[in-house]
Amino acid sequence: MKGRLLNKMKSLYILIITLFIFITSLYAETDVYFNKKFNRGDVVTVLIPDNDELYKLELISSTGKFITGNIFFPVDSINFKGQAALIGLDSTLKAGNYTLLIKNSMGDIENTGEILVRENVFKKENIPLNQANTSLRIDPDSKIVSEAVQIHQIYGTSTFLSVSGLESIKLPVPNGIITSWYGDRRTFLYSDGSSAGAIHNGTDIAAPFGTKITAGYRGRVVFSGRRIITGNSIVIEYLPGVYGVFFHLNEFFISKGDIVVEDTVIGSLGSSGLATGPHLHWELRVGGVPVNPDPLLKNGLIDNSLIMSIVSSHTAE
Numbered sequence: 001m002k003g004r005l006l007n008k009m010k011s012l013y014i015l016i017i018t019l020f021i022f023i024t025s026l027y028a029e030t031d032v033y034f035n036k037k038f039n040r041g042d043v044v045t046v047l048i049p050d051n052d053e054l055y056k057l058e059l060i061s062s063t064g065k066f067i068t069g070n071i072f073f074p075v076d077s078i079n080f081k082g083q084a085a086l087i088g089l090d091s092t093l094k095a096g097n098y099t100l101l102i103k104n105s106m107g108d109i110e111n112t113g114e115i116l117v118r119e120n121v122f123k124k125e126n127i128p129l130n131q132a133n134t135s136l137r138i139d140p141d142s143k144i145v146s147e148a149v150q151i152h153q154i155y156g157t158s159t160f161l162s163v164s165g166l167e168s169i170k171l172p173v174p175n176g177i178i179t180s181w182y183g184d185r186r187t188f189l190y191s192d193g194s195s196a197g198a199i200h201n202g203t204d205i206a207a208p209f210g211t212k213i214t215a216g217y218r219g220r221v222v223f224s225g226r227r228i229i230t231g232n233s234i235v236i237e238y239l240p241g242v243y244g245v246f247f248h249l250n251e252f253f254i255s256k257g258d259i260v261v262e263d264t265v266i267g268s269l270g271s272s273g274l275a276t277g278p279h280l281h282w283e284l285r286v287g288g289v290p291v292n293p294d295p296l297l298k299n300g301l302i303d304n305s306l307i308m309s310i311v312s313s314h315t316a317e
């Protein structure tokens with residue numbers, strides 16, 4: 001008698017589990033691929049192997065505060081077909097857990113994910129400035145403020161684009177010497193004896209005056225002109241909301257609206273604007289956030305190691 005009841009309960013239990021699996025499969029979430037652990041300054045790549053509907057990506061803190069976001073764009077390459085979105089983790093971001101939200105065009109959440117941001121350490125450097133450069137930093141100038149507003153508007157824009165190839169990204173001055181790194185915590189030592197802290201958002205590459213500068217990646221020139229602090233400056237949109245930024249040039253060889261490829265010579269190296277010697281300041285912005293280019297120079301702008309991990313997990317099945 002006891003055995004029969006137990007058997008009945010067992011089959012009821014199996015029926016409930018089967019029903020549960022069946023129902024949840026009807027509401028299966030979109031497959032989403034991303035890495036789980038990052039350093040501050042890294043780019044988070046999220047891949048979805050279908051593009052019936054293009055989604056939006058958001059990063060929120062553990063208390064639900066919006067941190068950053070970007071649009072997904074279609075990718076049609078040999079190893080990956082679907083959609084991708086890139087967001088940047090600022091070098092000042094608090095270490096800890098963050099949530100990725102994948103939203104549809106109606107703003108509804110289609111899927112979520114958790115990532116961990118680790119507390120990595122950045123270099124410290126002192127930069128003595130002469131009187132002219134000190135005055136550029138400390139004298140109030142409304143034109144400097146309006147130029148900053150204008151360039152941040154550009155960084156915050158994501159132009160829709162479909163991507164077919166997954167090219168590598170290259171240093172725009174391959175034979176230069178890197179003199180300052182992304183995320184460096186700087187102290188400017190002013191000519192009047194005072195000082196101020198700043199964070200270096202790009203990579204400084206020193207090379208002889210006039211050295212050719214290449215685009216580093218395919219894209220469209222969205223800004224080309226002279227700015228007070230950054231001198232002759234170029235901004236290229238590499239991918240939706242992903243920008244290559246070039247400061248302190250001597251000459252321009254391109255203009256706004258031009259389409260460039262990785263090897264296009266866009267200008268020559270100089271020391272225009274606030275510079276202590278001839279060098280290129282090369283910066284990468286993702287969804288407005290300055291990011292560390294070093295991991296991207298190894299893995300590609302759209303994370304090739306993540307794509308290959310999806311390929312190998314599917315061939316293993």
Ligand SMILES: [Zn+2]
Pocket residue numbers: 180200202203204280281282
């Ligand atoms: Zn710099």
